[in-house]
Amino acid sequence: MAPSAVLNRVQDLWVDLAGVATSFPAHGVRVVVAAESRLCPPAWAGIVVLGSSGIASAPDVATARFLRESIIGRPLRSAVEAGRWSAEYGVVDVLGPASLAYLDEQEFRPVAGVVDMARLPPGHPELDRLVADVSEDDVAESGIDEITSPVFVVRDRGRVAAAAGYRHWPHSVAHLCVLTGPHFRGRGLARTVASAAVAEALQNRLLPQWRARPEPSRRLARRLGFRELGDQLSIRIATHEVDSNCDSNRPDRGWP
Structure with missing residues (x-):
């Protein structure tokens, strides 16, 4: 596009x-x-x-x-x-x-060779422990409790370490939501689960949207191919x- x-x-x-x-x-x-x-x-x-x-x-x-x-x-x-x-x-x-950043199929730079990725329904109880370990501000910033798509997670010793999905917005837009537990950051897990969520959105012919304030989140979006439009x-x-x-x-x- x-x-x-x-x-x-x-x-x-x-x-x-x-x-x-x-x-x-x-x-x-x-x-x-x-x-x-x-x-x-x-x-x-x-x-x-x-x-x-x-x-x-x-x-x-x-x-x-x-x-x-x-x-x-x-x-x-x-x-x-x-x-x-x-x-x-x-x-x-x-x-x-x-x-406000967006991407299409040509711009997407997915994470390759991902293993041990699980797919959960939105609101799954396993996400509760992840949310409980994170500050209220981080939870609100992530929008993790608003996901309407499947939730892609990676686990560490049986515990959800990072999760991502998207919320369906009007005009076939997929609003990305990503959250990583504080003890699991710096390992590329956010990029891994976000990549899976973006791939799911594109497969469903949706336009992925990444809305972020913190620079680390904006940097992650750029690594996946998102362009900031405003x-x-x-x-x-x-x-x-x-x-x-x-x-x-x-x-x-x-x-x-």
């Missing part, structure tokens, strides 16, 4: 997740009001930049105006920079940014701050 075709398919996915009629503009970021947007957690604002443009969803009109005034006149990439938003007056929390970021804004700061003459607002 040509790079432009992958980008178009990915843009269609995120437009669908926005929940309202919109599209990626030729340049810049298009902001829409979408109370049910899945670009971000409920009541948050979400921004996705892919290629040379982006879309942003806001839960209400005041937040949409806040986003437009905060983004206009600034470089595109600044829209998905955490530090830029954490310093913005009225922003009370930031999630991300997370890189970034996603969510921000939570204090509504009363937004309402009180819509006056552009306020000196501490710092509008562009």
Whole structure:
């Protein structure tokens, strides 16, 4: 699949997740009001930049105006920079940014010669011990409890050491989920199980997606052949701050 075709398919996915009629503009970021947007957690604002443009969803009109005034006149990439938003007056929390990476059959670099790979149904009890040994943040980052595909695991002395699968997303996208136990890291197990999950997704004619914040996870994705096409970021804004700061003459607002 040509790079432009992958980008178009990915843009269609995120437009669908926005929940309202919109599209990626030729340049810049298009902001829409979408109370049910899945670009971000409920009541948050979400921004996705892919290629040379982006879309942003806001839960209400005041937040949409806040986003437009905060983004206009600034470089595109600044829209998905955490530090830029954490310093913005009225922003009370930031999630991300997370890189968005994808691959097709031609780009995939699978792990060869894998042995002792097991295949479990999602939610299998053997995964519970793996999850119990890992921090809540790591579990949340991995998305391991959201897998809807078969789960590929490698064991160490009968214990699941690493697991991977994917969650079915709209537009035939497979969202990869990978987790390795803390005592088994540094042995290439994450790459092994992730490779099996990617192969399964491609066999089912799905587009694998790798969303990650930590650099080790992003590096692993690149080793498998994923290309980073953009970034996603969510921000939570204090509504009363937004309402009180819509006056552009306020000196501490710092509008562009």
